[in-house]
Every structure is written in structure tokens, then in C-alpha cells.
Amino acid sequence: MRHLPRRLTPIALASLLALSACASPTPDAEFDDPGTSASDTTATQPADDAAGADEQADGTEETADAPAAKDPSAYTVRYADSDKTVITLDRAQVEQLTGTDLAAGTADAQAVLAEPGTWSGADTKEHADVIVDAATRESDRIDRVLTQQADGRDVELRLFVKHHQDAHVAHFGEDDDD
Numbered sequence: 506m507r508h509l510p511r512r513l514t515p516i517a518l519a520s521l522l523a524l525s526a527c528a529s530p531t532p533d534a535e536f537d538d539p540g541t542s543a544s545d546t547t548a549t550q551p552a553d554d555a556a557g558a559d560e561q562a563d564g565t566e567e568t569a570d571a572p573a574a575k576d577p578s579a580y581t582v583r584y585a586d587s588d589k590t591v592i593t594l595d596r597a598q599v600e601q602l603t604g605t606d607l608a609a610g611t612a613d614a615q616a617v618l619a620e621p622g623t624w625s626g627a628d629t630k631e632h633a634d635v636i637v638d639a640a641t642r643e644s645d646r647i648d649r650v651l652t653q654q655a656d657g658r659d660v661e662l663r664l665f666v667k668h669h670q671d672a673h674v675a676h677f678g679e680d681d682d683d
Contacts, residue, residue: 580664582628588669590628593661593680596654611651615644632666632675639664639675650679 579601584591600607603617617623619640624633640647650662663680667673 580626580628585628588667590632590664590666590668592628592664592666594664595661599651599654599662607651607655611648611655614651615640615647618647619644629666632668632673635668635673635675636664636666639677643677646679647677650677653679 579598580592580594581598582590583593594602596607599605599614602623603614605614605617607614619637621633621637624630624636629636647662650660653660654662659681661680663678664675665678666675
């Protein structure tokens with residue numbers, strides 16, 4: 506026969522975790538989400554454009570003088586469900602999404618991340634307004650991560666979007682987990 510307290514400990518722990526998920530978290534708390542695992546994440550990679558590299562989405566050819574078009578699919582969706590979406594961007598993805606070179610500085614990339622058009626991809630277009638608000642509000646965090654990427658550090662810019670009837674908010678941060 507098992508002791509009652511041993512059986513209650515896992516149940517109590519699970520209950521506390523469930524309650525903490527319902528509580529209003531601090532901005533960094535979303536980045537430490539214990540509910541995601543490798544088995545329940547989905548990832549999308551940028552499309553391989555080798556076949557039509559010189560052709561833009563509207564069918565016109567890109568000239569050498571024209572800047573590269575921003576690619577709204579240039580990020581990795583680590584987790585997505587009806588309540589939240591977690592997206593990460595490595596240096597190459599940031600540069601592809603923003604059309605900038607981080608070696609030249611991070612200010613241009615930051616400015617582009619604060620534009621609604623940057624977030625016109627299928628996974629982000631419904632949340633572009635809160636993402637833009639977060640990019641403006643959390644510019645120091647973004648600058649820190651982009652600077653680390655420009656310096657060659659293996660970190661990713663992480664975007665967390667909570668989207669359900671009780672909350673619609675986004676936060677940027679650093680993701681150095683693989």
C-alpha cells in the first residue's frame with residue numbers, strides 16, 4: 506500500500522503548474538515555457554528558392570539594382586497552437602526577413618522588425634499589431650540579441666505571441682537553446 510502523500514505530490518505539482526500557466530506571467534516567463542517539447546513542436550523552414558531565385562512573388566524578375574524582397578516565411582515556428590505561437594530567427598533568418606546585413610549594424614533590422622509588413626506571413630499576420638508593439642517596446646532586448654548575432658554568437662531571436670480570448674500579447678527575447 507502506498508502512502509497518500511507520495512501520490513499527492515505529483516498531483517499537487519501538476520496542479521501548481523496548471524495554475525501558474527493561468528496566472529499573468531512576467532514578460533520573460535513566457536520564454537521559459539515548460540509545456541513545449543521536441544515532440545510537440547512544429548518547424549517550418551524557409552522555402553528553397555533555387556529554381557526561381559531570380560523571380561519575385563509577383564512573377565517579375567528582380568534586377569541587380571533592386572533590393573531583395575522581404576521574405577515573411579524567413580523564420581522557424583517552434584510551437585503553435587490556439588493559445589500561443591513561438592518563433593525563432595537565427596542571424597541568416599533575421600537578415601533574410603529584414604533585408605539587412607547585421608554586420609553593418611542592427612538599427613536597420615530593428616526598424617524593419619517594428620513594421621507591420623514584416624509580419625505578413627501566415628503564422629504572424631493576425632498578430633502583426635501586437636508584434637509591432639512588442640518590437641517597439643522591447644527594442645533594447647532585440648538590439649542585445651541582434652548585436653550578439655552580429656558578433657557571431659550562436660543565439661536566436663525569439664518571438665512569443667500569446668493569442669487567446671483573455672490575452673493578446675507578444676514578447677521578444679533570446680533563445681540559445683537548440
